[in-house]
Amino acid sequence: MKRYPIRAAKYAVYLIILFFILFALLRAFGSASPMSVLWTTSRGLMFLGVVVVFALLYPFFGFTRKRLTFNAAERADDVERIMAMCGFKRIGSENRPADDMLFEAASTAKKVAMMWEDQVRITTDADGVSFIEGNRKEVVRAAFRMGTYIA
Known part of the structure; x- marks a missing residue:
C-alpha cells in the first residue's frame, strides 16, 4: 500500500501520454477536433475525470498476492x-x-x-x-x- 500513490501517478501519466499520442495521430490524419476541446467541453473534462478514476483504481486490481x-x-x-x-x-x-x-x-x-x-x-x-x-x-x-x- 505504500507504493499506491506512486503507482497511481504513473498510470495517470501513462494514460494521459497514451491519449495525447492517439489524439496527435488523429490530428495528423485530419479527423480530430482542436486540442482546446479537452478543456472547454464537458467531454474533455469527463475524459480527464475518467483518467483520474482509472489511475486511482488500477493499483488496487493491477497488483496481487497469491499463495x-x-x-x-x-x-x-x-x-x-x-x-x-x-x-x-x-x-x-x-x-x-x-x-x-x-x-x-x-x-x-x-x-x-x-x-x-x-x-x-x-x-x-x-x-x-x-x-x-x-x-x-x-x-x-x-x-x-x-x-x-x-x-
Missing part, C-alpha cells in the same frame, strides 16, 4: 529457473535469505512495458507457506508455471 502450493525456500533453484522462463532475474540474492526472494524484469523492454513496477517478491513464512506478490499478470503467469513444473 503457492509448495515451500519456495526449499525449492529456490527451481523457482529461479521458472522466474527466468517468465523473464525475471533474481536480485540481491547474496543479501537476502532464501525465504525472501526478489526478482525484477530481465530486459529493459519488459521494464518499460511494466513502467518500472517490475519487481516480484516470493516470501516464505515460518510455517513454510510461500506467497508471490507483484504485478497481477506476472504473478498469475509465474504461479501457474510453478504449479505446473514444481508442485
Whole structure:
C-alpha cells in the first residue's frame, strides 16, 4: 500500500501520454477536433475525470498476492529457473535469505512495458507457506508455471 500513490501517478501519466499520442495521430490524419476541446467541453473534462478514476483504481486490481502450493525456500533453484522462463532475474540474492526472494524484469523492454513496477517478491513464512506478490499478470503467469513444473 505504500507504493499506491506512486503507482497511481504513473498510470495517470501513462494514460494521459497514451491519449495525447492517439489524439496527435488523429490530428495528423485530419479527423480530430482542436486540442482546446479537452478543456472547454464537458467531454474533455469527463475524459480527464475518467483518467483520474482509472489511475486511482488500477493499483488496487493491477497488483496481487497469491499463495503457492509448495515451500519456495526449499525449492529456490527451481523457482529461479521458472522466474527466468517468465523473464525475471533474481536480485540481491547474496543479501537476502532464501525465504525472501526478489526478482525484477530481465530486459529493459519488459521494464518499460511494466513502467518500472517490475519487481516480484516470493516470501516464505515460518510455517513454510510461500506467497508471490507483484504485478497481477506476472504473478498469475509465474504461479501457474510453478504449479505446473514444481508442485
